Amino acid sequence: MRTAVIAGVADHPLRDGKLEPGGSVLAxxxxxxxxxxxxxxxxxxxVDGLLSTGMWGxxxxxxxxxxxxxxxxxLQPRFTDSSNIGGSSFESHLASAVRAIExxxxxxxxxxxxxxxxxxxxxxxxxxxxVLTMQYExxxxxxTPVGGYALAAMRHMHEYGTTSEQxxxxxxxxxxxxxxNPAATRREPLTVDDVLASPMISDxxxxxxxxxxxxxxxxxxxxxxxxxRACGATPVHVRGYGEAxxxxxxxxxxxxxxxxxxxxxxxxxxxxxxxxxxxxxxELYDSFTITVLLTLEALGxxxxxxxxxxxxxxxxxxxxxxxMNTNGGGLSYAHPGMYGIFLLVEAVRQLRGExxxxxxxxxxxxxxxxxxxxxxxxxxxxxxxx
Amino acid sequence: xxxxxxxxxxxVVDADSAPFWAAxxxxxxxxxxxxxxxxxxxxxxxxxxxxxxxLAEWVECSGSGTIHSYTVARRPAGPAFAADVPYVVVLxxxxxxxxxxxxxxxxxxxxxxxxxxxxxxxxxxxxxxxLPLFEPAPDA
Numbered sequence: 001m002r003t004a005v006i007a008g009v010a011d012h013p014l015r016d017g018k019l020e021p022g023g024s025v026l027a028x029x030x031x032x033x034x035x036x037x038x039x040x041x042x043x044x045x046x047v048d049g050l051l052s053t054g055m056w057g058x059x060x061x062x063x064x065x066x067x068x069x070x071x072x073x074x075l076q077p078r079f080t081d082s083s084n085i086g087g088s089s090f091e092s093h094l095a096s097a098v099r100a101i102e103x104x105x106x107x108x109x110x111x112x113x114x115x116x117x118x119x120x121x122x123x124x125x126x127x128x129x130x131v132l133t134m135q136y137e138x139x140x141x142x143x144t145p146v147g148g149y150a151l152a153a154m155r156h157m158h159e160y161g162t163t164s165e166q167x168x169x170x171x172x173x174x175x176x177x178x179x180x181n182p183a184a185t186r187r188e189p190l191t192v193d194d195v196l197a198s199p200m201i202s203d204x205x206x207x208x209x210x211x212x213x214x215x216x217x218x219x220x221x222x223x224x225x226x227x228x229r230a231c232g233a234t235p236v237h238v239r240g241y242g243e244a245x246x247x248x249x250x251x252x253x254x255x256x257x258x259x260x261x262x263x264x265x266x267x268x269x270x271x272x273x274x275x276x277x278x279x280x281x282x283e284l285y286d287s288f289t290i291t292v293l294l295t296l297e298a299l300g301x302x303x304x305x306x307x308x309x310x311x312x313x314x315x316x317x318x319x320x321x322x323x324m325n326t327n328g329g330g331l332s333y334a335h336p337g338m339y340g341i342f343l344l345v346e347a348v349r350q351l352r353g354e355x356x357x358x359x360x361x362x363x364x365x366x367x368x369x370x371x372x373x374x375x376x377x378x379x380x381x382x383x384x385x386x
Numbered sequence: 387x388x389x390x391x392x393x394x395x396x397x398v399v400d401a402d403s404a405p406f407w408a409a410x411x412x413x414x415x416x417x418x419x420x421x422x423x424x425x426x427x428x429x430x431x432x433x434x435x436x437x438x439x440x441l442a443e444w445v446e447c448s449g450s451g452t453i454h455s456y457t458v459a460r461r462p463a464g465p466a467f468a469a470d471v472p473y474v475v476v477l478x479x480x481x482x483x484x485x486x487x488x489x490x491x492x493x494x495x496x497x498x499x500x501x502x503x504x505x506x507x508x509x510x511x512x513x514x515x516x517l518p519l520f521e522p523a524p525d526a
Contacts, residue, residue, distance in 0.1 A: 135397030136429045139517055140489050141467040142475055143459050150457035151477055158455070158500045202475075203458040249429070251477055251485045256455055 004101035005235035006094070006383070007228035008040025008221035009345040014334055017118045017185045017214035025056045026072045028114040028217035033073065036219035041231035042108055046223075049079040049100055049109030051093040055337050056115070069112065079106035085245065086372020087285055089113075090220070090341035091379035095241035097222040107223060111344075114217035115336035133249050143202050146210060146288065148250040148374030150202040153290040155256040157204060159305065164204055166308035167289040168195035171208050171331050173317035174286060178328025180318060180358035185214055186332045209289040211329075216336030218345050236348050239274070239365075240382040242267025250374050257305075259291075261369050261378035262298035268367075268380035269300075276300050279382075280363040281350045282322070283343040285371040286329040295369055299380070323360040326350060340370035344381070351385045394466055396515050402430045405444055410516040413508045415447045417484055428484035449506030450523065451480040458495045474498055478520055491521045 012032045013020045019028050029052070037044060050066045050073075057063040066080040081096045083089060090111055097109035130138035142148070156162045172192055178184035190208070198208040228235040244260035244267070247253045269275060276299060284295045293307035301322075302310040316324040325331075327346040330339045347366040349355050365384040371377070399407050406429075409416035418427040422439035426447075434441055454477040462468045474490040476498070490498060491507060503523035510516050 129398050130395050131398040132400070133429060135399070135403060137487050138463075139394045139397050139511075139515075140475055140487055141394065141459060141463040141470065141473060142487060143457075143461060143463040147457055147459065147463070147475055151455040151475070154457060154500065155455040200458075200460045202460065203456075205457075249487070251428075251487045256477075 002102050002104065003225040003237070004098040004222055005225045005228050005237055006220060006344070006348050007042060007223050007231060007233040007235060008036040008038070009348045010035035010039055010219050011183065011342060011345050012114070012217035014183070014185060014215060017212060017334065019116060019119065019215045019217065022119060025054065025114040025116055025217070026069065028116070029069060029112040029219070030073055032114070032217040032219040033110055033112050036110070036221045040221040040223070040228065040233045042221055042223065046108040047075055047110050048077055049097060049106030050075060050077040051081040051097055051109060051111045052113060053082050053084040053089050053338070054113055054115060055117070077106070079109065085377040085379070087287065087338040087340045088370030088372035088377050088379040089338060090344060091241070091368060091370040091381050092243055094220065094222065094238060094344060094381055095243070095379070098238050098241070101222060101224060107227065109222040111220040111222065111341065112218070113338060113341045115338065116215045117337050118213055118215045136251070137249055145374050146202045146205055149288045149290050150205045151250055152256045152294065152375060153204050156290065156294065159257060160308065162293070162308040164196055164206070165192055166312055167209055167293060168192040169311045169314060170286070170289040170292050170316065171195050173311070173314050174325050174329040174331045176314070176317045177326050177358055178332035181328050181333060184328035184333040185212055186328070205288055205290065211287050211331055211335035211339070214334040214336050216334045216342070218341035220341065220344050234352050234385065236351050237384050237386065238381060239384050240268040240270070240272030241380065242271065243377070243379045245377045248373060248376055253375060257294060259294050259298050259371060259375040259378060261295050261371065261380060264378040264380040265299040265369065268382050272382040274365070274382065279365055279367045281326060281347065281360045281366045282324045283347045283366065283368045284325060285339060285343065285369060286325055286331050287335070287339070287371065289331070291371055291375070292325070294375065295371065299367070299369060318358060326355065326358050326360060340379070343368045343370060347383050351383060394511060396512065402432065406430050407515060409444070410508060410518060411514070413516070415449050415506050415518050416444045417447055417482065419443045419445045426482040426484045428486055447480050447482050451478040451504055451520070453477070453490070453498065453500050453502045453504060454479045454485060455500060456490065456498050458498070476504070476520060478504055489519050491519050
């Protein structure tokens with residue numbers, strides 16, 4: 001059977017959170033795809049699979065992204081996937097590309113994403129008529145997406161005594177990683193007091209508990225191990241993957257403190273045949289600090305309710321016991337609406353040992369967990385170098 | 387067509403939700419009931435999400451419930467809510483066993499607590515739409 005591997009990755013340069021140089025989401029994806037193909041040593045002419053999604057679209061938001069993009073890129077792919085399950089989409093795209101390559105549906109798959117939300121001065125989540133199930137949330141002024149995360153955080157605090165200081169520890173440690181990453185948007189030092197003194201957005205979440213709002217673009221190249229080696233790339237193996245979805249409206253979330261990464265993580269680790277103790281570096285979707293805390297518990301890195309204690313004392317900061325979100329995360333590196341592709345980019349670079357001052361020594365196995373919607377969807381991947 | 391009223395974005399009523407919103411105009415909070423698995427269901431839909439039987443029955447709720455979680459919005463969810471900040475978004479567990487999102491109407495947003503008892507109050511927004519909001523229960 002063919003073995004699918006990640007052969008190349010790239011993220012688009014940003015300046016002050018905006019694409020550098022500027023351009024459309026199509027131009028950004030073209031540039032970042034070229035960079036990822038160059039990273040893999042692969043050619044445009046080899047690409048026969050395209051996976052992409054986003055908040056842009058022709059004729060309307062979110063519509064036909066691979067159809068539009070393949071034309072722009074001069075590709076006629078024989079395998080495409082434009083599934084949109086929110087910010088976790090790209091971990092699912094990776095799993096989809098792996099399956100397609102293993103069964104011969106394509107040979108070289110390109111996964112791309114871009115958003116120009118910062119340059120556009122817009123977040124596209126609000127302002128739509130409350131149709132279908134949104135009619136039970138939007139009329140009440142539910143702040144989207146922060147409100148759902150705030151409801152989960154408040155419930156976690158109620159059940160387990162988790163504190164705002166503990167949540168702030170995550171933002172502070174993540175900023176310390178960003179300080180080591182020249183590509184990160186926010187690199188100046190941050191303290192727990194800074195987080196607590198930042199404006200409250202939706203109790204108990206402050207502005208600095210929340211991700212950045214930036215542009216961005218990323219790309220991942222997936223191909224056979226044989227082709228990757230022929231191109232001179234260092235193959236990164238996809239040992240396991242798993243998906244889960246539990247709700248859309250926050251009132252339907254089965255347990256506000258247990259995101260669907262509990263199920264996706266279990267599936268991915270079972271497929272990989274390893275446990276959480278075997279993981280060297282962790283890249284977790286950090287739309288908000290509470291997202292990280294709930295995900296750590298759900299994945300089994302600590303027990304339910306112990307997430308606050310787990311992250312205390314800067315445990316996830318550079319040089320400490322639990323390296324996490326090593327590029328600076330959505331909290332400090334960049335967050336262009338859907339962040340999941342950047343988790344993959346950073347994990348691959350860590351496993352290939354390319355991260356300079358932020359390199360996690362001896363990183364062989366990484367866990368990546370995307371979260372989409374309002375803790376609605378999760379997609380987990382376990383990656384490793386041989 | 388008249389301009390939309392200033393204020394909240396209005397629910398776009400559909401076939402599933404029409405009985406729910408129609409009952410609210412009459413100041414009744416109605417939810418679906420599944421006779422097959424003997425459970426209340428919210429929000430309204432075609433099939434029971436638990437046993438997938440067709441849902442046809444509606445029952446009136448007491449309007450009493452308990453706060454499961456809440457947040458105080460310090461930034462508005464769009465310009466329509468700018469005059470309302472700070473306001474409370476709340477998850478209410480109705481005594482009938484279903485959970486719904488709403489607002490808690492209170493002059494003291496810092497007094498809200500998980501576990502507190504609440505009661506429905508009907509807020510007429512337009513001739514067609516009455517929203518089921520909540521307030522602290524009278525005996526709370």
